Amino acid sequence: MATLIIPTPLRKFTEGESIYTASASNVKELLVALYTSHDGIKKHLFDDEGELRSFIRVYLGDEDINELEGVNTKLEDRDEVSIIPAIAGGSK
């Protein structure tokens, strides 16, 4: 089973739980398992084309999956995956 760390702002969709676990062979499968079992969270992760939203990053351990194989990054038992919202902004 892989472990997915839910960021605080999305825990209202997971009944307050910070950790979700599921069997998944890659990152995409893990994310799909999450949104299939938790209503309302999908639109915060994926856009209408099914692509990961630009302001959502996913880390495997301490590594950005964009530096690995993206959502196709393979997972092994006990891997820890984190959903990380991009935090940015500014006045103008």
Added chain:
Amino acid sequence: MNNQFLPLNVAESAMTEMRSHGEDAFPNECCGFFYGEETDSERIVTLAKRIENVKEGDQRRRFEISGKDYLAAERFAAREGLSLLGIYHSHPVHPAIPSEHDLAVAMPWFSYIIVSVEPTGVDHVRSWQLTPDREFAEERIVESK
């Protein structure tokens, strides 16, 4: 003022830290996280922590927090038994009103505190939260000792 959100009760020490950071970073934007707990009646901010603004280029109108720093913030909250309640940043010589850039990447549930800073010091501080319609609405700040 919108009252669909709980009041944000900010400890004096946390407010002082956010205001000081805004002044120290001036004329650039500062940023950081704040932590505490949420009860049935209020959000209580007990701690603010400065984070490096990693935005490349002109930081007078932009800020960015790295993914690694975000991950560390979540781990810190879990370790300390606190909730990561939101993000603060400063608007140098600009009102504490969220911009389109702030809105574009905003997450639900988080509180977004903005510190407006003038050359003479902090002018005002306001806090905002995303509505279900993906608009910002203001939440009331209560300062406590």
